[in-house]
Amino acid sequence: MKDLDLNFVRSQFYAFDAGNPLCQKAFFENAGGSFPCKFVVDKLTKFYETTKVQPYGHFNGSIEAGEEMDKSIVKLAKLLRIPTNNLHVGPSTSQNTYVLANALRLSKTKKNVIIVSNQDHESNTGVWRNLASQGFEIREWGVRSNGSLYLDDLKNLIDSAVCMIAFPHVSNIIGQVNPVKEICAFAKEVGAFTCVDGVSYAPHGIPQINDFNPDIYLFSSYKTFGPHLGVMYVSDELALELESQCHYFNKEYPNKRFTPAGPDHAQVSALGGIYDYYEALSNHHLNRELSLDSSINEVNGLIAKQEKKTLRPLLDFLKTKRDVRLLGSYETEDRVPTVAIVTKKSNVALAKQLNELDISVGVGDFYAVRLLEALGVDINEGVTRLSFVHYTSGSDVEKLISGLDRYL
Known part of the structure; x- marks a missing residue:
């Protein structure tokens, strides 16, 4: 299977255009809302x-x-x-x-x-x-x-x-x-x-x-x-x-x-x-003569491959941190790159420190209070959530790991 062309992918989002303030951040709160693609914004x-x-x-x-x-x-x-x-x-x-x-x-x-x-x-x-x-x-x-x-x-x-x-x-x-x-x-x-x-x-x-x-x-x-x-x-x-x-x-x-x-x-x-965005992904990576109907599973496969590749280093890093509790599996199979962690420090303090390094993460209960209670997590503190999607680059993940290593 081919690799996802990340330069092409990111070119489909205004958030990654040079000069856009969002472009300056390594964004890891995608589970709260992704960037809209250019096709959507233009329409x-x-x-x-x-x-x-x-x-x-x-x-x-x-x-x-x-x-x-x-x-x-x-x-x-x-x-x-x-x-x-x-x-x-x-x-x-x-x-x-x-x-x-x-x-x-x-x-x-x-x-x-x-x-x-x-x-x-x-x-x-x-x-x-x-x-x-x-x-x-x-x-x-x-x-x-x-x-x-x-x-x-x-x-x-x-x-x-x-x-x-x-x-x-x-x-x-x-x-x-x-x-x-x-x-x-x-x-x-x-x-x-x-x-x-x-x-x-x-x-x-x-x-x-x-x-x-x-x-x-x-x-x-x-x-x-x-x-x-x-x-x-x-x-x-x-x-x-x-x-x-x-x-x-x-x-x-x-x-x-x-x-x-x-x-x-x-x-x-x-x-x-x-639809237009996924069609563009299909046309760029696969045969332009293929309809999106027949290629969507392949496009989804390219996305999954990219996400697993960028997720793996983060999970490996977290495994080395004894004072960090990962909620969920350390394996990339049957999981998406939505990563929630519990640490010994304030989640808000950690998020603010990472923000100073131009890294954006999520903090809170994310409307999953019942699950956090079942897992023994302090609801008042919640979790730090690190979530990304296929447009997230390997260098962004490296930046996140460096920031976490500095403050955890």
Whole structure:
């Protein structure tokens, strides 16, 4: 397999242009939000400059605005390999799960058990847990002492009353990739729906959703080099079970059933830039005659190879630090470059010291309080999170390691 051309990759982001203040930093808070690619920024800018009117009207500008929005939805659905009718776009993943939980609350399901994990971001666990006050029974699929989820533990929670299993594709703390395809297949066997939080997975390889066969798949486009939106797939089967959340006169439109508010027109129009970026990666690294449909898995492979290469030195370094606790595995297999550590010093103090060296890291609980509690981490202190993606350079990682070595 070829190597990712990092110079080409970074040329696709304004953040890395000479003179941009962001370019001066080694950026390791990508799990909180990635840089947007130029395709997205250009589309967003053009929309505001030339078509910022109410879309889907019958005059120039309005017609073009609607067309750009429609093109983006088609492109994104194509990138994810799903029908456009199953694609829903809301303001954020947290808002999307809130709407879905309300739709389930109002549904006529006779099953009343929801299984949630304590490995997840709160957006895909708290809203389901809140349904306990509405007569649902909540069962927790708990992590073991290493922070991992195990399918055998899930099987012990299953019976015929389970209607939904909510879990993460990847933890935003330990970076573990869960066996989504296997979990979803098991859920189908026992007659349960699945809600997969893909927010921490999608930045490391565009999910081919039909390969996993979930009923709900969620991710945030602002973490996949795009605008600040929440992207949601809902299967036809589940959509028919859930109560519509839109205006009554819109419920016959599949894309509007679970988006009660109108979309952010400009940002929706910019979503297609994510597709354009991946297409550019494909054209540059692979055969230009290949469609992105046939090459996306290869592009994802190039990205994974690059990330593993840059992750390895950091994990090896952390292994040498006796006073540093790594949450998650020291191996690069089945994990993404989201690295959370606990040290003997203040996380905030460490972040400020690294900032003086032009290194940006994240500090806090990252809305994964339940997981940190399960792992015995002081919630008031939280963790230091070092997260990167495929555009992160080896020299940036070297700079991070040097800074950590200086202060730890």
